[in-house]
Amino acid sequence: MTSMRVGFVGLGAMGARMAARLQKSGSRLTVFNRTRDKAEPLIREGATWADTPAAVAEQAEILFTMLAHPAAVKEAALGQDGFLYWLRPQTLWVDCSTVNPSFSREMAAEAHARKLRFLDAPVAGSREPAARGELTIFVGGDAADLEACRPLLQAMGSKILHVGGHGMGTALKMVNNLLLASSMAAFAEGLVLGEALGIEPKRLLDFLLVSPLVAPYMAGKRNKIESGNYAPEFPMKWMQKDLHLAGVSAQETAVALPLAGAAKELYELAARQGHAQEDFSAIYAFLNARQP
Numbered sequence: 001m002t003s004m005r006v007g008f009v010g011l012g013a014m015g016a017r018m019a020a021r022l023q024k025s026g027s028r029l030t031v032f033n034r035t036r037d038k039a040e041p042l043i044r045e046g047a048t049w050a051d052t053p054a055a056v057a058e059q060a061e062i063l064f065t066m067l068a069h070p071a072a073v074k075e076a077a078l079g080q081d082g083f084l085y086w087l088r089p090q091t092l093w094v095d096c097s098t099v100n101p102s103f104s105r106e107m108a109a110e111a112h113a114r115k116l117r118f119l120d121a122p123v124a125g126s127r128e129p130a131a132r133g134e135l136t137i138f139v140g141g142d143a144a145d146l147e148a149c150r151p152l153l154q155a156m157g158s159k160i161l162h163v164g165g166h167g168m169g170t171a172l173k174m175v176n177n178l179l180l181a182s183s184m185a186a187f188a189e190g191l192v193l194g195e196a197l198g199i200e201p202k203r204l205l206d207f208l209l210v211s212p213l214v215a216p217y218m219a220g221k222r223n224k225i226e227s228g229n230y231a232p233e234f235p236m237k238w239m240q241k242d243l244h245l246a247g248v249s250a251q252e253t254a255v256a257l258p259l260a261g262a263a264k265e266l267y268e269l270a271a272r273q274g275h276a277q278e279d280f281s282a283i284y285a286f287l288n289a290r291q292p
Contacts, residue, residue: 007060015066101167140169
């Protein structure tokens, strides 16, 4: 399995690190990205560059995608030079992008119409866990397809959860990110109020970060909040995108998400005020900005 010819489309902050883990595990990589410079470290280690997604498909026994949003996935798969037109029958496509469940099911149908196999396998974790191969991977699709690529997933993730059929991996990722975004916004509001009431910031953080009221991951955001350096682990613009997709899914399933809807608009306002490329924890800086 580790010597398979693996295609990888999408070499952003997460995709490049995931592809590097596959390369280190012994996979023979063929890669494509909208901008070639992001592929150069992989090429130097022996990966083959492809000029189009179709050219990746011609070389791949299994193909991974890690792209920013549904439109980017659809363009790579079905646009001009799309890879779905060139994959050999029974090839497995594993989409690790964070998209909405109905879109994953649509892509599964497109794959099956071409006698291809499909898994949705979005990941939880930021850049450092990706570099260490310690992501959590939520998988939707057939169990046999998961087993066929499990060694490759294990090169990228330390926990692999088979959630159910097509779209179920993306469904759990959507719930995961909804809670991530909403809890960060609530935590930031609490900090801002506490400081406005006169509580010294260090004392406030010391108390909250060991209390059962706060999600454990918040401790990893302390340095960003105290230093004001919001170098992105998860950029705010993508968190806002994920909340938008949660809203799309809520509409499709007739579910009300009033708190997530408010959080989506809050992140959008912060992004418009210059925080789009910063870590989503910069929502604290946005809420804490003093009026002139």
